Amino acid sequence: MNDFLNQMELVGDWLTSSAQWHGDEGIPSRLVEHLTYSGLSLLFAALIGLAFGLLVGHTGRGAFAVASVANLARAIPTFGLVVLVVTLAGLSTTPVLVALVALAVPPILINTFEGVRGVDPATRDAARGVGMTEWEVLIRVEVPMALPLILLGLRVAAIQVVATATVAAYPGLGGLGRYIVDGLSRNDYGLVIGGSAVVVALALVVQVVFTALRRVVVSPGLRVSTAKS
Template sequence: MSIVELVIQWFSQATTWSGPESIPIRLAEHLLYSFLALAVAAVIAIPLGLYFGHLRKGEIFVLTTANSIRALPTLGLLTLVVIASGIGILPPLIALVVLAVPPMLVNAFEGVRAVDHTIVDAAKGVGMTSRSILWKVELPVALPLVLLGIRLAAIQVVSAATIAAYVGLGGLGRFIFDGMGRRDFGQVAGGSIIIAIVAIGIEVVFIALAALVTSPGITQRRVLGNLAFSNS
């Protein structure tokens, strides 16, 4: 049997779609792990990025921290956390949070730092406080880059959340690890396909969200800026 036939056979089985080890259950577990990791990472990374970007300081700290975290192997980190804390949801959650922090931190920092100084000076001129400038002026302008950082983190986390199965938890990674253990290559390939589809779906959702919440004025300004650059 070819791999395509094995995948079709696996998808056509009733147990693939119903029961405790079915696609809906594993998908719900996978999204839960991913959402928890993204939420924790966002609480840590985005405020830090906005703060340092607003001050126009801390570039070395932000970039060094992000690059250092990126250098950590996710599976190696997971193994170390398992050794330190034991089996459970905490080890994969920590590994996924670490994976999600760099793109959120860097994009929040660069998005706010790149806001035109003339806009900030105008806000100061009308008497706005530093906090008001950040939340009412800089953040709306930086929002596309902030959302891009969240989107990149979400794609990475959804793709990497398969490691939860490595320490005995659920999620779509169970199809890959269990399939390899049983030499069920249709299940392995099928699980991989589902994970890829979910990652693509997450990207589409965030692209639509960015288009929905970004101010038309900011979008128009970016388009005009690109046109000016292309004509220079």
């Protein structure tokens, strides 16, 4: 217990030190780097996952391929992928982005696909019956009804990316993972725990943001039905 309290005291001292809030190695600078890796990765993953999820969910074609690709991507170790791409492409942000995109695509793709596929067929038929085109059926009917699952996939992906973006530090790049890597190399566990605490806090903020977003963009009826299911 005393060791734990001592470590917490070290973390508190580290977080409250003015040196940690200024300069290129300060928390604000590392946070910007971390959010840059995370944001770009989530953007690319969303473009891929949403596009294919909506297409396959609407047409019903390629469902087996979607599931297979998503499961394969889940099986790829993120750190191993970073090391492999660094070895092949050299030190840059590319390995980190490739690994994080591969991590983020599956939950977005699967949840988007399942959300669209789960729309009541009678609702689709009614939309077509009033003269909607297939594009209008997708955008005005299927997407709004699938939105709870789509946002769930985006939230899961965002939290995973924020937590895993610490791997950017292993090939020598920045981000909040720099504190963990440097702390381990120096046997400075206060630095390791402090950096980890900042990552956890950021993941919690992402959770809160998506919870608030869900309340804003999802209709109350769909929120209730999703909560009951």
